[in-house]
Amino acid sequence: MSRDSIIGCLLGTAVGDALGLPYEGVSPQRAERLLGPPDRYRFLLGRGMISDDTEHTCMVAQSMIEARGDVNVFTRRFASRLQWWILALPAGVGKATARSGIKLWLGFKPRNAGVFSAGNGPAMRAAIVGAALDDVSLMLETVRASSRLTHSDPKAEYGAIAVALAAKHARDHETVDANVWLDQVIEAIGDEGAELVDLLRRASESVNEGQCTTAFAESLGLANGVTGYTYHTVPVAIHAWLSHPNDFRQAVTTMIRCGGDADTTAAIVGGIVGAGVGREGIPEEWIARISEWPRSTAWMQRLGESLANAIAGDPTCNAPTYNIPALNPVAVLIRNLMFLIIVLFHGFRRLAPPY
Template sequence: MAEQHIVGCILGTAVGDAIGLPYEGISRNRVNKLIGEHLKHRLVFGYGMISDDTEHTVMVAQSLLEANRDTEIFQARLAKRLRYWFLALPAGIGFATLRAIIRLWLGFQPKNSGVYSAGNGPAMRSAILGTAITDLEQLKLFVKASTLITHTDPKAEYGALAVALAAFYVSNNSRCTAEGYFQLLNEHLPVEAKELFLLIKNAISSVKNRETTQEFAVSLSLSKGVTGYIYHTVPVAIHAWLSHSGNFEAAVTSVVRCGGDTDTVAAIVGGIVGAAVGKAGIPEKWLDGICDWPISINKIEEVAGQLSSKKESSKPAKISFFFSMLRNIVFMMVILVHGLRRLLPPY
């Protein structure tokens, strides 16, 4: 069962990321015109590619493999991977993450490299922590270690923890309820996170009132799209998960239709719901539609399989730096062409 959750979480993150990427930064109204009746891959001739959301999740999984339950080793390995990931010329890197990685290259220790930001970067890579770590106290330490490398605003950690706890909850309970998740948050979110706690409480009330995720986003003044601010991203993602806990396609579609930071929000939702439903619950058409390399679907499953086997301090599957750089150059050209496409209707 552990393998099912871990594989589903990473694949779900990748699919949510790839399916949401073409709509990133577009308003809700225009996104819905572009999607039409059914959401599908549309980045490159009907196929999709992954972005930093998936890459960070894979790096976290690789670092967990080497950590032997030691947060300092985990943090050091993840920081090293982030440094070399940056050298491979990734497109669309977040500003806070960019500054933090530059600080790492300047010699700052991972525990001191983060910058004061409440962006959603830490949340996009935290679902896999909740799926792979079975001890809640240990989970909180690993979420903190992952967050501080790039973000030091406590809100970033609280949001990442809320996502990790959601993934933990679905991975360890066959029957999940909003009340059960809320109780878990109440027990493990610090009192300082009361603003996030209230936002998620409002999300749960909205779900009970059968409001759509788009309607909930509008209630947060996000009518034009969900922003990268973690207290916008996380409540919307939690709302989508609780509204469609067993339906991967519906959950991801609901957040993409909100517009804004569609790839990251969909990646977070995909990671949580994917952990619940496993690979079998992810639409085959969306899995088959990802055309990427060297982080391919097969490579993702290989890393997930290693992590689920719980062979501590084992050597993770290698991802070629050289081929990653070549891929990123191609990816940047694809994004440029796609950006030019946005100048055309429908508006």
């Protein structure tokens, strides 16, 4: 376990999320004309904000701290956080996650709250589990618990497992070996995940042949953007990681250029590559220009340090709380409403040229 890998994963997820957010739902062709290259934040006056991808990753990290390796405790703590997160009306939440949160409020047990969906929600929050845990069995149990809380389709779980194992591999190996990583995925998901394994193998072979990530996405029928279907999201994100395992800037911008669900795909790639390169491998100006509250990048750093301490066995370590004003649900709601206004502005902007 590496403290720097945990922090790098958290911040890498946030940076990928914030860079990709303005490009969400835009085709690669129009994104270039409408927004320009994804080389800086284009969300609000040259600054970035995070969305549900990073928020869920942080909630998973907090719940892991409190769980102390007990998956049942992790499930309960994550379910509780998800309930309150939904209550604050986050913008852009996926349908399956929203329905799961509502079911929790209606009294459903966490094991019954999941909705049959193969969306990429579980994959977007899985990298931190792989970046943090050495015990593969515990890692897989935690990913499964996180996935099933919101998505009951096994495909969503398989995609999340592939992402978590990628983050673990990036953390543990200076030089990525796609074959070793793929063998671990095959062992973890079994024959029922054969379709995903085939797609991941195609991604690895494509990288070996020198094919760029955008061309690989096009070969999967995703020329107009990568969708939120996990069997679209994960193979393309893995291709970006394998193409640029030690170059955070190139990996994330390449992923965003594929279009579609760009904040989630870039968050996944950012989390995986961030686990390998650590904070020092992430452009400092990208970290510094995220304008967030209450989940600031400084708070994420403290969260990463607390998670590392908890995994190392520190019994006094607790999940960091926000600054006192942010503990007021009304304050979080105000932040989310402001965020929604900016998102709506981008939505209306897309109605105007250039097309």
